[in-house]
Amino acid sequence: MRSFFRRALGQILIDGKFVSRRALNRALEQQKQTHELLGGVLVRMGVLSPSDIGAPLMVQEHLTSLEDAVKLAAGQRQLLGALLVQSGKITARQLDEAIAEQHRSGERLGQVFVRLGMLTELQLKGLLDLQHNQESPASNPLRLGELLVATGQISRQQLDQALARQKQTGQRLGEVIVSEGFARKSQINHVVRLQKLCVNSVLAAILSMGAMTATASASTVSLQWDPSADASVVGYKVHYQADSQTTPFLGPAPIDVQTATTASVANLDPSHSYSFAVTAYDASGIESTYSNIVSVPEMQPPVTSITYPATSTTVAGVVSVTADATDNVGVTKIEFYVNGVLKATDTASPYVFSWDTTALAPGSYTLMTKAYDAAGNVGQSQSVTVTVANDTQAPTVSVTSPSNNLTVSGSVSIAASATDNVGVSRVDFYVNNALLGSTNMAPYTYNWNTKTVANGVYNITAKAYDAAGNIGQSQITTVNVFNDVTAPVVTLTSPAGGSTVSGTVALTASATDNVGVSKVEFYQSNTLIGTSSAAPYSFSWNTALVANGTYTITAKAYDAAGNVGASQSATVTVSNVTSDTIAPLAWLTSPANNSIVSGTVTISGGGTDNVGITRMEFYQNGKLMGSSSTAPYSYSWNTTAYPDGSYTLTAKTYDAAGNVGQSASTYVTVKNTTRTGKKK
Numbered sequence: 001m002r003s004f005f006r007r008a009l010g011q012i013l014i015d016g017k018f019v020s021r022r023a024l025n026r027a028l029e030q031q032k033q034t035h036e037l038l039g040g041v042l043v044r045m046g047v048l049s050p051s052d053i054g055a056p057l058m059v060q061e062h063l064t065s066l067e068d069a070v071k072l073a074a075g076q077r078q079l080l081g082a083l084l085v086q087s088g089k090i091t092a093r094q095l096d097e098a099i100a101e102q103h104r105s106g107e108r109l110g111q112v113f114v115r116l117g118m119l120t121e122l123q124l125k126g127l128l129d130l131q132h133n134q135e136s137p138a139s140n141p142l143r144l145g146e147l148l149v150a151t152g153q154i155s156r157q158q159l160d161q162a163l164a165r166q167k168q169t170g171q172r173l174g175e176v177i178v179s180e181g182f183a184r185k186s187q188i189n190h191v192v193r194l195q196k197l198c199v200n201s202v203l204a205a206i207l208s209m210g211a212m213t214a215t216a217s218a219s220t221v222s223l224q225w226d227p228s229a230d231a232s233v234v235g236y237k238v239h240y241q242a243d244s245q246t247t248p249f250l251g252p253a254p255i256d257v258q259t260a261t262t263a264s265v266a267n268l269d270p271s272h273s274y275s276f277a278v279t280a281y282d283a284s285g286i287e288s289t290y291s292n293i294v295s296v297p298e299m300q301p302p303v304t305s306i307t308y309p310a311t312s313t314t315v316a317g318v319v320s321v322t323a324d325a326t327d328n329v330g331v332t333k334i335e336f337y338v339n340g341v342l343k344a345t346d347t348a349s350p351y352v353f354s355w356d357t358t359a360l361a362p363g364s365y366t367l368m369t370k371a372y373d374a375a376g377n378v379g380q381s382q383s384v385t386v387t388v389a390n391d392t393q394a395p396t397v398s399v400t401s402p403s404n405n406l407t408v409s410g411s412v413s414i415a416a417s418a419t420d421n422v423g424v425s426r427v428d429f430y431v432n433n434a435l436l437g438s439t440n441m442a443p444y445t446y447n448w449n450t451k452t453v454a455n456g457v458y459n460i461t462a463k464a465y466d467a468a469g470n471i472g473q474s475q476i477t478t479v480n481v482f483n484d485v486t487a488p489v490v491t492l493t494s495p496a497g498g499s500t501v502s503g504t505v506a507l508t509a510s511a512t513d514n515v516g517v518s519k520v521e522f523y524q525s526n527t528l529i530g531t532s533s534a535a536p537y538s539f540s541w542n543t544a545l546v547a548n549g550t551y552t553i554t555a556k557a558y559d560a561a562g563n564v565g566a567s568q569s570a571t572v573t574v575s576n577v578t579s580d581t582i583a584p585l586a587w588l589t590s591p592a593n594n595s596i597v598s599g600t601v602t603i604s605g606g607g608t609d610n611v612g613i614t615r616m617e618f619y620q621n622g623k624l625m626g627s628s629s630t631a632p633y634s635y636s637w638n639t640t641a642y643p644d645g646s647y648t649l650t651a652k653t654y655d656a657a658g659n660v661g662q663s664a665s666t667y668v669t670v671k672n673t674t675r676t677g678k679k680k
Helices: 010-017 021-034 039-044 050-061 065-073 080-087 094-104 109-115 121-133 144-150 158-170 173-179 187-205
Strands: 210-218 222-225 233-242 257-258 262-265 274-282 294-296 303-308 318-326 329-338 340-346 351-356 363-373 379-380 384-388 396-401 404-408 413-417 424-431 434-439 445-449 455-465 472-475 476-483 489-494 505-513 517-524 527-530 537-542 551-559 564-566 570-574 586-590 595-597 600-608 614-620 623-630 634-636 644-656 660-662 666-670
Touching: 010 021, 021 039, 021 634, 109 434, 144 158, 144 173, 144 363, 158 173, 158 666, 210 666, 222 274, 222 472, 233 262, 257 262, 257 644, 274 551, 294 455, 303 363, 303 379, 318 363, 318 424, 396 472, 396 570, 396 623, 413 424, 413 455, 424 445, 434 445, 455 595, 489 551, 505 517, 505 551, 517 537, 517 564, 586 644, 614 634
Parallel strands: 404 476, 586 660, 595 666
Antiparallel strands: 210 222, 222 262, 233 257, 233 274, 274 294, 303 318, 318 351, 329 340, 329 363, 363 379, 363 384, 396 413, 413 445, 424 434, 424 455, 455 472, 455 476, 489 505, 505 537, 517 527, 517 551, 551 564, 551 570, 586 600, 600 634, 614 623, 614 644, 644 660, 644 666
């Protein structure tokens, strides 16, 4: 229903025949001088009593929307034609002509009134709603009892007592009020007259709503309005905006339709609601106030889908049918249908329908949802076909992992196998009868973090469910949880702190653990130099490979759980006498002497020393290219960085005493260019 202007109190008084036009004009003239409220002027003039002015004011309060106006109706239901005659909209003769036309055409009387131009579609709808509400038992302000209270004839307590008495006796309310002594019959008659006058005002307001109507498609709205009776009007402008009825309109620039009384507004977004109003303007360009505001709701339907069960699923028992729905504005409700029959409605997310299939015959059923938004747009889901198969046979389930009486630690994978005559819907895993987790997908597994529980003995079980709610339980699997959180204890036993060492030194340590030591690592100044995986834990440290000086020796012990224990440190001084004067031997093993090479070539070499080689250096034409400190000694030479030609390759070896050995020369020819002058 559409909103319309707040109706002036003077017009309401005229519509309801509370005052004459002459008396109203005199009151309006006095109001201009005194600036009083119109009702106060009429009371001061003696035209209305203070109690009589309250009822028209209540009518005015409810004439801001047609919905409120039609709900004000009081009294006995009247036929549509009688309402029109009562309002003065048509004469009794015109009513007879309309009824004759109805008999001839077979149309409804309201359709005849619209076709003959006696009513607009909007007026007809308002009158039909008014007619419907006249017999609705509502406590609106125009009911007799409410008017008696509002005009001060009786109290609210007396009205409540009279209503209770009316239920017992079946009398009319006015008769009860008089018999109880709450009011005189003349007071009742006065208020009944007041009631009829108010209803006339409501009826007149509805019939005045011929200003503007609208019809809409997805992106175009067609407007039509009554021409202004003002002779100074030379044209009209159409104002509109999206998602608001607030005036002044702040939407696009108004459309000047000049003298036309229709307009079409195109290229609208159907995902938005729109409000429209018309203004009239004179030759000076001065615009009138807005007409009644016509609102067109957004037309984008919601999107909905069934999220469970999936199509081709077999179900039984009570099934939770779930659905999703989205809308550009908001979803007001979702309806759930089974085989096209509405079964349930849900107005809030998550949208769920508990479908009891226990009494249904086995077979295929089609599920579907409809989603509604506040504008009345409807979206429909795709159909989901499921098979109902009620059964009483419980699934069979067995825990397959871990094994019975196994000691476990850390993350343990619990696995189960489950079968059913119809289908397994889910498997639950329990430890000591406490639910760990659930899964509805085979293979049925759950990762149990045993570090969250104390060490000890635990019972693992599984339960399998089918769609009918039957439950199968597995055997009990017992495991011993033992999570090692104790770090090993390690002691560096040799060398002693503060000692001076040389040559090859035995680094030794002792280590113990509540479960077992997996390895011991030895460090020289925080650099790992050796590992021992079995007791007695030791490592031979060749001090000749380091420069003389002070070093810190430590050990770390590990257990299988990854716990680490560190030893105390021992500071030792390395002092090797440099009496070694024997130079190492050096030789090149590749490339072969007098070979032709190209691309990247691996230069390899070897050497020996009475104590030990510390490194080997590789030279090209006497220029150092690179070195290697561990056997087998090698260097990758990129020959493409050099011009084609002959090159001499040599190598040098060094020992810890600084003695140097020189290899024999290897002669090679670099050839990376083909006959065409291009690189290979």
